[in-house]
Structure formats: C-alpha cells, structure tokens
Amino acid sequence: MTDRYLVEPDMDFVKEVVGLGGDTLKKCFQCATCSVVCPISPDTKPFPRKEMIAASWGLKDKLVGNGDIWLCHNCGDCSTMCPRGAKPGDVLGAIRSYAITEYAVPKALGKAVNDPKKLPVLLAVPAVLFALLALITVVFSGVMTSIFDVIGLEWSHGGHDVLAHANFISTWFVDLVFIPLTGWVVVIFALGLKRFIRDIHDNAVLEGKTDKKEIDIKEFLQAFVRVLPTIIKHEKFSECSENKDRTTAHLMVLYGFIGLFIVTNIFFFVLYIFHIPGPYSQLNPVKWLANVAGISLIIGSILMIKSRLAKKDQSSTYKDWFLIGLVLALGLTGMLTEMTRLAGTAFLTYLLYYIHLVCVFCLFAYLPFSKLAHLVYRTVAMTYAEYGKRT
Ligand code: SF4
Ligand code: SF4
Incomplete structure (x- = not known):
C-alpha cells in the first residue's frame, strides 16, 4: 500500500540543505535510477529516491531522523548516473x-x-587558553628556579632537563584541559544519540521497516558487534565504483586516529601509573606506532584533498574542508614538533606544539558538531540497520 503523509513543508529546511551542498535537489524528476544503481541501498524502501522527494518537499522530520541517510557513503555512483544532473x-x-x-x-x-x-x-x-597555560608554566618554572637558587638547590620540573614539551606547557595543564573536554564530548554525543536512536526507530516503525515497538538493547549491542568489521574494513566503500579511491584515504585517516588513540592512552598510563614523564625514546615501540599513525593521518588527508580537487562535479563544502584541513594540520604539527625537538630547535618545537594543541582542541571540542561526527552517527545507523535486518 502507498504511504500516506500529511505534508507540512519546511522551506527553511530546504534552503539550508541547498546551502549545505544539496543545491541540485530540485532537478530530480523521480525516475528512481539512483535507487537502482546504488550498490548499498536495500531492496525494500530503497534510497536515495525517496529522500530526494522528501527533501524537495521540505519534509524535515522524515529526513533528519531517517537512518537511511547514514547508510549512504556518498560514493557518488547515483550522482553520476542521474539523467537530470541531480546529485543525490x-x-x-x-x-x-x-x-x-x-x-x-x-x-x-x-x-x-x-x-x-x-x-x-x-x-x-584554544589559542588564548594555551597561551595563558604556557605563560603560567614558564612563569611558575622561573619562580621555582629562583627560589631553589636561593636555597642552593637545582629546580627540576618533573625530571625534564632536556627540550621537552612539558617545559613549555605543563602536562598537568594539558590533561586538565583534555580530560574534561573528553567528558563534554561524551555527554553531547550521549544526548544527541538518545534523540537520534529514538527518531530513527520511530521513523522505522512509521514506515513499516520494523514491527518492534521498543528497541531491545541486548540485540542492538549484538548487532553493533556484528557490524564492527564492516566499519573497520570500510567494506561499504568498496562496493561503490565512482569514488572507490576514497577508501584508502579514509582507511588511512581512520587507522591513524585509532593508532593515536592507543598511543595517547598508553602514555597517559605510563605517566600517571608508572610516573615516567616524556619525552620517550624513539626506540620505544609505542613511539613507532605514534609515528606510523601520524604519517598515516598526513598521507590520508592529502589523498582526500587530492580526490576532492580532482572531482570537480562533486560538491565540497566548508564543512568538508574544515575537517580535512584540521586533520592535515594535526598530523603535520604533530610530526614536525617531534622532528624539531629531536633537532634541538626549542622555539620551533614549542611554536609547533602550541599550534598542535590548538588543532587537537578544535578537533575534540567541535567534534560533535563537525563532519567527523558522522563516525558516530553512521555507526549507530548501520547498527540499527543490522539490528532491524535492513540489508
Ligand atoms: S536518478 Fe536523479 S532524477 Fe532520478 S530519482 Fe534519482 S535524483 Fe531524481
Ligand atoms: S552516493 Fe552512493 S551510497 Fe549514497 S545513495 Fe548514491 S549510490 Fe548510494
């Protein structure tokens, strides 16, 4: 039976979608070629044709809380095949x-x-915040050195008598910024995901994609475990043909982040449990992982930039460039601050470290609002699709 809706168009929503890169939506004449060529779309209630119709009608509620918009990996196959030049x-x-x-x-x-x-x-x-923390670290260090001079002892800040980032901004200060920031990111995502999961489930019930009234948490978690390998291997990307080359870049950035996450946690424990402050030896295997992850981040983001610049027919918005630019800056400043430290150039090391901290702060603090949030929303939507057997 055909679905029936009471249409309440939200024209502001249409304008926003157009402004965010969906400017071709009005070209659609609903031929359904896109849904047929999409390698990911399921057989029942396939996307993206129904989303194109809903978007042109301004049906915000049917789209924002629609899990299907997250199943799309923007491979571009449908955009290439659309006879109207619309870009679903x-x-x-x-x-x-x-x-x-x-x-x-x-x-x-x-x-x-x-x-x-x-x-x-x-x-x-973050620029002002870290400048202040650097000032406090340097002033405090100076004051302590003077006091120790008076009493005839040598002031040693955490055992650092070499060129170390902690001499410029205390590790304590850095952690005092990033630990609460992590909490803030978790809370924002938790609040958003609570509404998101409820909305995709309500929409699925409304559209007859599921007959379960409530989500079974245990089954949902099992679905998450099942879908994890698909995400880790980016298998859905590989099913596309138009933008297949993006897979390598995405995987490099993803694994770069995973590697750096592991390294940060290991060094956190080494510092606070075993009380061994950095800098750590380049012969340390954890350092190898850090370097490989950093290089992976840089190469992955450069490949992304190259791919976007080469594909003139696909839109790249400020959101895309903000994220790719941030990831590249993060990788470059991270690697360069390490290299300049090893070369013994204090000014460059501290300047690059300062820029690096600003980049990390931007990535973290603005994560729930930036394009990188897709990592979380897409994972949940793919889990829901697996849970609802929407394959
Ligand atoms: S292929 Fe193009 S015109 Fe046809 S339904 Fe999809 S977006 Fe619309
Ligand atoms: S961009 Fe790719 S995944 Fe997304 S709807 Fe089009 S064909 Fe499907």
Whole structure:
C-alpha cells in the first residue's frame, strides 16, 4: 500500500540543505535510477529516491531522523548516473550535515562550527587558553628556579632537563584541559544519540521497516558487534565504483586516529601509573606506532584533498574542508614538533606544539558538531540497520 503523509513543508529546511551542498535537489524528476544503481541501498524502501522527494518537499522530520541517510557513503555512483544532473549523494550529504547540527547541543555552537565567519573565534578560544597555560608554566618554572637558587638547590620540573614539551606547557595543564573536554564530548554525543536512536526507530516503525515497538538493547549491542568489521574494513566503500579511491584515504585517516588513540592512552598510563614523564625514546615501540599513525593521518588527508580537487562535479563544502584541513594540520604539527625537538630547535618545537594543541582542541571540542561526527552517527545507523535486518 502507498504511504500516506500529511505534508507540512519546511522551506527553511530546504534552503539550508541547498546551502549545505544539496543545491541540485530540485532537478530530480523521480525516475528512481539512483535507487537502482546504488550498490548499498536495500531492496525494500530503497534510497536515495525517496529522500530526494522528501527533501524537495521540505519534509524535515522524515529526513533528519531517517537512518537511511547514514547508510549512504556518498560514493557518488547515483550522482553520476542521474539523467537530470541531480546529485543525490551530495543532497544526502547535506541532509547529514543538517542532522548533525540538529542533534548536537548547544545549537549555537553547531552553527558556529559550520560558519566560516566564526572560524577566527573558534580558533581564538584554544589559542588564548594555551597561551595563558604556557605563560603560567614558564612563569611558575622561573619562580621555582629562583627560589631553589636561593636555597642552593637545582629546580627540576618533573625530571625534564632536556627540550621537552612539558617545559613549555605543563602536562598537568594539558590533561586538565583534555580530560574534561573528553567528558563534554561524551555527554553531547550521549544526548544527541538518545534523540537520534529514538527518531530513527520511530521513523522505522512509521514506515513499516520494523514491527518492534521498543528497541531491545541486548540485540542492538549484538548487532553493533556484528557490524564492527564492516566499519573497520570500510567494506561499504568498496562496493561503490565512482569514488572507490576514497577508501584508502579514509582507511588511512581512520587507522591513524585509532593508532593515536592507543598511543595517547598508553602514555597517559605510563605517566600517571608508572610516573615516567616524556619525552620517550624513539626506540620505544609505542613511539613507532605514534609515528606510523601520524604519517598515516598526513598521507590520508592529502589523498582526500587530492580526490576532492580532482572531482570537480562533486560538491565540497566548508564543512568538508574544515575537517580535512584540521586533520592535515594535526598530523603535520604533530610530526614536525617531534622532528624539531629531536633537532634541538626549542622555539620551533614549542611554536609547533602550541599550534598542535590548538588543532587537537578544535578537533575534540567541535567534534560533535563537525563532519567527523558522522563516525558516530553512521555507526549507530548501520547498527540499527543490522539490528532491524535492513540489508
Ligand atoms: S535524483 Fe536523479 S536518478 Fe534519482 S530519482 Fe531524481 S532524477 Fe532520478
Ligand atoms: S552516493 Fe552512493 S551510497 Fe549514497 S545513495 Fe548514491 S549510490 Fe548510494
């Protein structure tokens, strides 16, 4: 039976989607070629044609809380085959961008992260914060050195008598910034995901994709475990033909982040449990992992930039460039601060370390509002699809 809806178009939503890169949505004449060529779309209630119709009608509620928009990996196959030159892949990408800002609170911050005019303010927050922390570290170190001089002892800050990042900004200060920041990111995601899961489930019930009234948490977690290998291997990307080359870049960035996450946690324990401060030897295997992960991040982001510049027919928005630029800056400053430290150039080391901390802060603090949030929302949507056997 055909679905029946009471249509309440939200024209502001249409305008926003157009502004976020979905400017071709009005070209669609609903031929369904896109749904047929999409290698990922399921047989029942396939996407992206139904999303194109809903988008042109301004049916915000049917789209923002629709798990299917996250199953699309923006491979571009449908955009290439569309006889009308509409770009369903880009339209779905724009709807996803909208959905991220819809679920993340505070909304004002979400809008700021996606507004290029607000970039100087967003950068200024960590820039001022870390400048202050550097000032406090240096002044405190100077005061302690003077006091110890008076009493005839030598002041040693955590055993650092070599060129070390902690001499510029205390590791304590860095952790005092990033530990609460991690908590903030977790809380924002938890609040957003609570609404997101409820919405995709309500939509699935409404559209007859599932007959379960409530989500079974145990089954949902089992579905998460089953879907994890697909995400880790980026298997869905490999099913596409148009943008297959993006798989390598995405995997390099993903594994780069995973590697750096492992390294950060190991060094955190080494410092606070075993009380061994850095810098650590380059012969340390954890350092090897850090270096490989850093290089992977740099190469992956450069490949992403190359791919986007080469594909002139696919839209790249400020959100895309903000994230790729940040990832590249993060990788470059991380590696360069290490290299300049080994070369013994204090000024460059500390300057690069400072920029690196600003980049890490931006990546973390703005994560729930930036395009990187897709990692979380897509994982949940893919889990829900697995849970609901929507394959
Ligand atoms: S987006 Fe293009 S391929 Fe898809 S239904 Fe519309 S006109 Fe057809
Ligand atoms: S961009 Fe690729 S995955 Fe997304 S709807 Fe189009 S064909 Fe399917």
